[in-house]
Amino acid sequence: MGVKIVKREGKTLKERSYIFALFTGLRVTLRHFLKNLKDTSNIKTISYPEELPKDITPRYRGVHRLTKRDDGSVRCVACFMCATACPADCIFIVAQEREDGVDEKMPKKFSIDLLECIFCGACVEACPCDAIRMDTGIFTFIAQKREDFVIHKDALLKNKAMKGSK
Numbered sequence: 189m190g191v192k193i194v195k196r197e198g199k200t201l202k203e204r205s206y207i208f209a210l211f212t213g214l215r216v217t218l219r220h221f222l223k224n225l226k227d228t229s230n231i232k233t234i235s236y237p238e239e240l241p242k243d244i245t246p247r248y249r250g251v252h253r254l255t256k257r258d259d260g261s262v263r264c265v266a267c268f269m270c271a272t273a274c275p276a277d278c279i280f281i282v283a284q285e286r287e288d289g290v291d292e293k294m295p296k297k298f299s300i301d302l303l304e305c306i307f308c309g310a311c312v313e314a315c316p317c318d319a320i321r322m323d324t325g326i327f328t329f330i331a332q333k334r335e336d337f338v339i340h341k342d343a344l345l346k347n348k349a350m351k352g353s354k
């Protein structure tokens with residue numbers, strides 16, 4: 189079997205000490221530091237969480253919401269398509285019969301475990317009724333206990349679409 193011998197670079201003392209490479213790196217860092225010290229408008233970072241990002245696009249996949257029909261009723265028909273498509277298996281639905289005559293079923297319970305969710309959007313894609321969306325723009329979800337990261341039907345229905353989303 190042919191073995192290809194690769195020439196090893198960095199044989200001289202200058203190359204092996206890394207001193208010059210280190211100073212080259214520091215020079216670049218110092219140049220940016222001084223430039224940003226004079227003009228802060230080029231700095232791309234923000235002081236999160238005191239300052240929140242303003243450039244979240246409407247396509248950003250944030251915390252979910254359940255949508256409503258024009259008459260204010262729940263759009264979801266408890267078909268379980270989203271739960272079936274979910275790769276993280278973190279959507280829990282209990283269906284009940286619908287009495288308003290709009291459809292056959294609706295969710296009695298609808299929960300999403302946000303600690304297990306990988307925010308892939310498969311549930312949104314799978315829904316045949318446009319009943320679940322991730323256009324809230326909510327990118328942080330803080331809680332003290334694990335169970336508080338499970339978001340339930342009422343909260344999902346209260347979540348609103350972010351400004352600019354369709």
Ligand code: SF4
Pocket residue numbers: 270273274275276277278279300304305306307308309310311312
């Ligand atoms: S975003 Fe993905 S992981 Fe999260 S609930 Fe929807 S399908 Fe499941």
Ligand code: SF4
Pocket residue numbers: 263264265266267268269270271281314315316317318319320
């Ligand atoms: S959100 Fe959509 S896919 Fe999920 S159960 Fe309701 S109607 Fe079906």
